[in-house]
Amino acid sequence: MMRPGLIWLCMAALTVAAPPAFGWGGTGHRMIGVLAAGKFPATLPAFLRTPDAVFQIGEMAREPDRSRGAGQPHDGDRDPSHFVDISDDGTILEGPRLDALPQTRLDYDTALRAVGTTQYKAGWLPYALMDGWQQLVQDFAMWRTDRAGAKFAKLKAQRDWFTKDRKLREALTLRDLGVWAHYVGDGSQPMHASVHYNGWGDFPNPENFNSINDFHARFESIFVDQHIDVKDVKALLKPYADCGCTIQAHTSAYLAATQAGTLTAYRLDKVQAFDTATPEAKAFVAARLAAGADMLRDLTVDAWKASTNTLLGYKPRYTIADIEAGKVDLYPLLHN
Secondary structure, eight states, X not given: OOOTTHHHHHHHHHXXXXXXXXXXXXXXXHHHHHHHHHTOOTTSOGGGSSHHHHXXXXXXXXXXXXXXXXXXXXXHHHGGGGOOOXXXXXXXXXXXXXXXXXSSHHHHHHHHHTTTOOHHHHOOHHHHHHHXXXXXXXXXXXXXXXXXXXXXXXXXXXXXXXXXXXXXXXXXXXXXXXXXXXXXXXXXXXXXXXXXXXXXXXXXXXTOOOOSTTHHHIIIIIHHHHHOOHHHHHTTOOOOOOOOSOHHHHHHHHHHHHHXXXXXXXXXXXXXXXXXTOHHHXXXXXXXXHHHHHHHHHHHHHHHHHHTTOEEXXXXXXXXXXXXXXXXXXXXXXXX
């Protein structure tokens, strides 16, 4: 997804060169969603692994771009979710460091205002990733609770209600996961994690990189649509890797790796590798898309694991272990 203003320029260019597309473009975001979901392990619930679920995740991964243009405050509150302007020194616009992000967006914005900018200018992609992951953890916990309720409820009417609620939870989970997949995908595009988001910009430029505002759309939409096939990306997928770290640390490391690719992207552009579709350019873009798919799969698996430790209810709170062992009367907890 692009920044406000940039997107309309790209739309004008794309009406001539290719179908309108934003972010990685519909093609890239669909690839990331479909390839990640197609690699979900059997440890995840079956409703996430059906062919229809894989299709839905791929399509919904495009939704945050397709909802643009709804007006204000909708667009103004959602556009900064798609990017974060990481400076070459690892800070966000000379404010908080990517590897030491404040815990909340309020604290993040406060730190940015201290250096003369705001979260709306800098973007809050890291928080979109973390927020979406935490929502998925909660979705999984609620689904597990519904499943336990249908198993242990004593009355048929209660068991029937839990079954219906579980079906509703499955639909909500697919939507939450699919929409969140978009932001995970944005996080694998170097220009979504860099101050050099559409041309090198007004920064020291010793390698004389392109500073014309045309690179973003050429890279992520036109090139992907014309030169990248799903099989190119699928061949680069890696096995699931357990980060063994917090979602904050995982998010920061992911975006740091993406930002590190900015220099490679501009060096390839300098020699017109994207215009002539060299093997090096194709390999670089395919690897970035694969990184997005790997991250989406890994974070989804991590969310399922983390749901085991979720506490539900309010005074008292119940562990998922106790809920799945039938130790809790769940009908009042969920129905009332």
